[in-house]
Amino acid sequence: MLRIENLTKVYDNGFKALDNISLDIPDGQFVAIIGLSGSGKSTLLRCINRLIKPTEGRILWDGLDITAANDEEMRLIRRQIGMIFQQFNLVKRSRVIINVLTGRLGYLNPLYSLLNYFPSKDREDALANLDRVGIRNQAYKRASELSGGQQQRVGIARALMQNPRLMLADEPVASLDPATSHSVMKYLELLNKEDGITVLCSLHFLSLARTYADRVIALKDGVVQFDGLPKDIDDDRFREIYGEDAVEVSVS
Amino acid sequence: MKQSPPSSQAALRRLLVVLAIAVGLGIYSYGWSVTNIDLSTPQEASRQQNVTNAMRELLSPRIFEQERTQVTQRSDFLIGCDEGPAPAAAAPREGEPYIIIEPTCGVPGDVVTVTAYNFAPDSQAEIRWIPAEGQSRPREVLGTRQTSIIINTLGGFQGQVEVPRISGSIGQTHAVGFVASVPSGPVQFSGTTHEVIRRMIETIFMALVATSLSIPIAAVLSFFAAHNLMRPIRIPLGNMMVAITLLPIGWWLGSLLLGALGRFAVDLGSGQLLGISAVSLPLIFVLGTTVASRSLGQVNNNDPAALLRGITRLLLTVIAAILVIGLLGGLGVLGGVGLQSLADSFRPAQVSTLGTWLVNALADGISGFGYMIGILGGLIDLFIIPISGILGAFALSSVVGRVTVPMLRYASVLTSHVLGGILGALSGAIVLAAVAAVAMSAALLSLITPFIAALIGGQIVSTLYNRLLSSTSPSTLLWRSGQRIVGWVGTALVFVLVFQWLNTGRALVDGILPSTQTVSFLFLQLPPYILDAALVGLLLGAVGGALASTHANFVLGDVLYNITRTLLNATRSIEPLIMGLIFVIWVGIGPFAGVLALTLHSIASLGKLYSEQIETIDEGPIEALRATGATHLQTIIYAVVPQIIPPYIAFTMYRWDINVRMSTIIGFVGGGGIGLLLNQQINLLRYRDAGVAVLAIAIVVSILDYASAAIRERVG
Numbered sequence: 001m002l003r004i005e006n007l008t009k010v011y012d013n014g015f016k017a018l019d020n021i022s023l024d025i026p027d028g029q030f031v032a033i034i035g036l037s038g039s040g041k042s043t044l045l046r047c048i049n050r051l052i053k054p055t056e057g058r059i060l061w062d063g064l065d066i067t068a069a070n071d072e073e074m075r076l077i078r079r080q081i082g083m084i085f086q087q088f089n090l091v092k093r094s095r096v097i098i099n100v101l102t103g104r105l106g107y108l109n110p111l112y113s114l115l116n117y118f119p120s121k122d123r124e125d126a127l128a129n130l131d132r133v134g135i136r137n138q139a140y141k142r143a144s145e146l147s148g149g150q151q152q153r154v155g156i157a158r159a160l161m162q163n164p165r166l167m168l169a170d171e172p173v174a175s176l177d178p179a180t181s182h183s184v185m186k187y188l189e190l191l192n193k194e195d196g197i198t199v200l201c202s203l204h205f206l207s208l209a210r211t212y213a214d215r216v217i218a219l220k221d222g223v224v225q226f227d228g229l230p231k232d233i234d235d236d237r238f239r240e241i242y243g244e245d246a247v248e249v250s251v252s
Numbered sequence: 253m254k255q256s257p258p259s260s261q262a263a264l265r266r267l268l269v270v271l272a273i274a275v276g277l278g279i280y281s282y283g284w285s286v287t288n289i290d291l292s293t294p295q296e297a298s299r300q301q302n303v304t305n306a307m308r309e310l311l312s313p314r315i316f317e318q319e320r321t322q323v324t325q326r327s328d329f330l331i332g333c334d335e336g337p338a339p340a341a342a343a344p345r346e347g348e349p350y351i352i353i354e355p356t357c358g359v360p361g362d363v364v365t366v367t368a369y370n371f372a373p374d375s376q377a378e379i380r381w382i383p384a385e386g387q388s389r390p391r392e393v394l395g396t397r398q399t400s401i402i403i404n405t406l407g408g409f410q411g412q413v414e415v416p417r418i419s420g421s422i423g424q425t426h427a428v429g430f431v432a433s434v435p436s437g438p439v440q441f442s443g444t445t446h447e448v449i450r451r452m453i454e455t456i457f458m459a460l461v462a463t464s465l466s467i468p469i470a471a472v473l474s475f476f477a478a479h480n481l482m483r484p485i486r487i488p489l490g491n492m493m494v495a496i497t498l499l500p501i502g503w504w505l506g507s508l509l510l511g512a513l514g515r516f517a518v519d520l521g522s523g524q525l526l527g528i529s530a531v532s533l534p535l536i537f538v539l540g541t542t543v544a545s546r547s548l549g550q551v552n553n554n555d556p557a558a559l560l561r562g563i564t565r566l567l568l569t570v571i572a573a574i575l576v577i578g579l580l581g582g583l584g585v586l587g588g589v590g591l592q593s594l595a596d597s598f599r600p601a602q603v604s605t606l607g608t609w610l611v612n613a614l615a616d617g618i619s620g621f622g623y624m625i626g627i628l629g630g631l632i633d634l635f636i637i638p639i640s641g642i643l644g645a646f647a648l649s650s651v652v653g654r655v656t657v658p659m660l661r662y663a664s665v666l667t668s669h670v671l672g673g674i675l676g677a678l679s680g681a682i683v684l685a686a687v688a689a690v691a692m693s694a695a696l697l698s699l700i701t702p703f704i705a706a707l708i709g710g711q712i713v714s715t716l717y718n719r720l721l722s723s724t725s726p727s728t729l730l731w732r733s734g735q736r737i738v739g740w741v742g743t744a745l746v747f748v749l750v751f752q753w754l755n756t757g758r759a760l761v762d763g764i765l766p767s768t769q770t771v772s773f774l775f776l777q778l779p780p781y782i783l784d785a786a787l788v789g790l791l792l793g794a795v796g797g798a799l800a801s802t803h804a805n806f807v808l809g810d811v812l813y814n815i816t817r818t819l820l821n822a823t824r825s826i827e828p829l830i831m832g833l834i835f836v837i838w839v840g841i842g843p844f845a846g847v848l849a850l851t852l853h854s855i856a857s858l859g860k861l862y863s864e865q866i867e868t869i870d871e872g873p874i875e876a877l878r879a880t881g882a883t884h885l886q887t888i889i890y891a892v893v894p895q896i897i898p899p900y901i902a903f904t905m906y907r908w909d910i911n912v913r914m915s916t917i918i919g920f921v922g923g924g925g926i927g928l929l930l931n932q933q934i935n936l937l938r939y940r941d942a943g944v945a946v947l948a949i950a951i952v953v954s955i956l957d958y959a960s961a962a963i964r965e966r967v968g
Contacts, residue, residue, distance in 0.1 A: 049879050051875060051878060051879060070657070070661065075881045075882075075883065076881065077881075078878070078879055078880065078881035079880065079881035081879070082879075082880075083876065083879040083880075085872065085875070085876060087872050088872075089872035089873050089875060089876035090872075090873065090876075091873045091890065091891055091894050091895065092870075093894045093895065093897075093898075094890075094894045098890070102876075102877055102880065102882065102886075102890045102891075103880050104880075105877065105880055105881070105882035105883075105886045105890065106880050106881025106882055107881075108886075110883050110885050110886055113885065113886045113889045113890065114885075114889070116889075155876075158876070158880070159880075161880075162880055162881070168879075
């Protein structure tokens with residue numbers, strides 16, 4: 001259970017990205033976070049694994065206060081939280097298998113890294129995870145040689161190496177075409193259903209949220225505008241979230 | 253539509269532009285007179301003649317040479333035709349070289365016509381005046397302004413020389429000599445060419461060694477000089493102060509205890525304790541691998557057993573590290589000597605056949621490798637105590653940090669301020685005492701002490717401003733600029749005060765450095781200057797620490813970044829030639845001094861270039877790896893290093909290219925290489941020999957230029 005209490009983030013330049021947000025997210029839920037650009041979706045996700053330090057408020061994960069953890073404790077918490085990114089954030093020059101293996105680093109002795117050593121168990125797991133996202137045959141290519149959809153699947157495999165209990169996905173399909181988007185979303189759905197991983201996924205398109213999410217949270221200017229079932233978002237709600245002029249488009 | 257400004261304003265603006273151009277032109281043209289640009293000097297006939305000669309010789313490099321024998325023919329000449337019968341002219345000889353002079357008597361200043369027959373065609377010759385006693389001298393051939401003669405294709409020559417004025421020569425019989433140099437051997441590379449090639453090889457290796465030595469140091473420094481990596485590094489002020497307070501004790505303990513271990517390991521490695529080493533080597537290996545293979549596991553700061561395990565592991569790691577370093581050093585020394593004697597044992601007595609040449613080359617290679625690892629081992633041997641000190645300081649800070657960090661974290665607000673004051677006083681005193689120890693060594697360095705104090709002072713003043721005026725809105729522009737101005741004023745004020753207090757002016761004006769005479773203070777023996785500086789640090793640290801509290805964030809990354817950047821920039825701004833001057837004083841004339849100068853400059857230069865590459869990398873992977881729970885070190889290895897390897901290779905090649913160019917001239921200050929030779933040749937006015945060196949430099953630099961461009965293109 002992830003509990004967010006009165007979370008506020010004010011950036012150094014004075015921009016208030018999150019304004020007193022409180023949420024409860026039970027284990028195993030697939031939550032879509034929607035909203036316009038700049039509504040605070042990315043900031044919210046990054047506060048959860050503290051890539052961004054919140055200004056005020058608390059985040060409790062199974063009773064553990066993430067906001068109060070020190071660097072070493074934070075590292076141990078992050079190991080259990082996978083994250084995938086809009087720009088995939090792979091090391092483009094490195095091989096796919098190495099990119100996947102880096103997901104395991106939090107569990108390894110840093111001295112191993114000096115020798116570029118990974119235990120054989122981890123190498124097997126990496127190949128198995130690549131198999132799971134359907135690109136085992138690409139394992140020894142450079143990441144830059146893969147297509148966008150494949151790169152995002154490498155990102156998922158990397159996150160899987162952490163054996164995460166929670167997966168944060170920051171606009172995972174915003175850089176992909178509609179068909180590839182669905183394939184990536186399907187893998188996230190699979191992890192949610194098969195492994196019981198809680199998924200928090202920020203999305204631009206409401207249609208994707210309708211298809212995959214158990215619950216939709218809409219942010220607007222850093223506050224929660226809507227929190228409920230996808231089917232409850234009607235035209236009026238939609239305009240509240242996206243503004244008067246918005247028209248819903250769908251990803252087919 | 254844009255409104256045109258009133259005409260008066262436009263005119264004023266035009267006037268200002270014209271004025272600015274006029275002022276700019278005035279400043280620029282001042283440069284012409286400052287740099288002595290002048291048209292008359294280059295037109296002087298003698299200068300034009302000199303430069304033509306110098307250029308002609310430079311462009312006629314003495315690459316080849318040929319052995320020559322001198323063929324001399326002479327004919328007598330009586331000074332003063334009234335003094336006796338004129339000597340007879342030589343008789344023509346068929347097929348044999350001979351000369352005829354006309355007339356065969358005369359007074360000084362008369363013109364004598366010399367005609368030569370049957371000499372070797374196209375060979376070089378000169379006409380010499382052979383007096384009755386003393387040295388013969390070459391005579392200038394009238395109308396040519398030089399003494400050198402080229403014999404025509406038929407082997408003949410005709411020219412005129414003047415009878416020299418030699419006092420007391422009237423009545424003596426002198427002679428006119430015609431000396432021809434006749435080639436008598438194969439054309440071969442000149443001695444100069446051989447010397448140039450030898451020096452060129454030395455030069456290229458100087459550049460190679462300097463570049464390779466600077467790479468690892470520059471690579472490490474570049475991480476500290478990269479703003480994007482350093483900016484996020486912040487630690488609680490309390491932890492920082494604890495670490496600083498422990499540094500001297502850790503250093504002392506480390507250099508004492510670990511130093512003894514390290515010294516033991518060096519002796520072990522170098523075979524002085526052969527018996528024990530047979531037993532210890534496997535033990536140390538096992539210890540090292542055990543420590544390395546223990547995975548981190550769960551860390552929980554509230555569990556004393558885990559805390560103890562962590563401390564034990566840390567201490568074991570440090571001990572293993574110093575043992576391994578010491579052993580490597582010792583083995584290097586041992587291996588160096590061993591390899592060199594191994595090479596000598598099978599080196600052939602004389603090199604005659606291809607086989608012996610190959611064996612000799614192998615021996616050279618092994619011996620050279622032995623020399624290198626011997627030096628590297630010796631370096632570790634030399635620095636084992638400081639290395640131990642650093643490791644000890646690090647270990648003690650970490651061990652105590654593990655206990656104090658949680659304590660500091662849960663301290664109440666009041667406690668944190670009180671603790672901040674106490675720890676601040678201690679660490680402030682230590683930092684300023686350390687700075688003062690450096691500052692005592694030179695007048696310019698003595699400015700560092702008030703500067704550091706002023707930085708802390710400025711921080712205190714602006715924090716005070718913050719606290720006292722926290723009721724007003726901190727976001728207004730006025731408030732923020734007020735804080736900045738107050739901060740600067742505070743900085744300046746503290747600087748002046750400390751400058752006066754430490755009597756820094758005396759060092760700057762008179763060059764008199766603070767006395768190194770020590771006085772007793774508590775249980776320490778320190779110079780009064782250091783004690784004064786420590787007192788300043790104590791006061792500033794106490795106030796600053798108490799104001800900030802142990803909970804405040806210390807921007808460790810920014811501090812390290814600024815120190816590294818400042819050092820790199822300062823070093824980079826000093827030309828290697830100037831560094832070469834200093835190193836020549838230290839290690840003597842020769843390539844070693846040049847290598848040191850080039851290495852130091854390359855470290856600064858590559859460090860800057862490397863760090864700029866780090867600042868342009870894609871930060872996405874860093875964020876992704878941080879999100880997986882990787883440590884800082886792991887993030888750098890897997891997210892930063894793969895991205896910077898291609899530009900690092902490119903910049904290193906570029907630097908090698910520059911270093912070859914630099915090492916060609918570092919010899920001008922005694923740094924060895926081809927520059928040393930070139931400098932000597934130019935000083936001796938041997939421009940034809942200098943020409944060979946210049947040609948060699950041009951060839952090597954252009955080849956390397958091309959090669960480095962090709963390699964950079966491939967990796968880029």
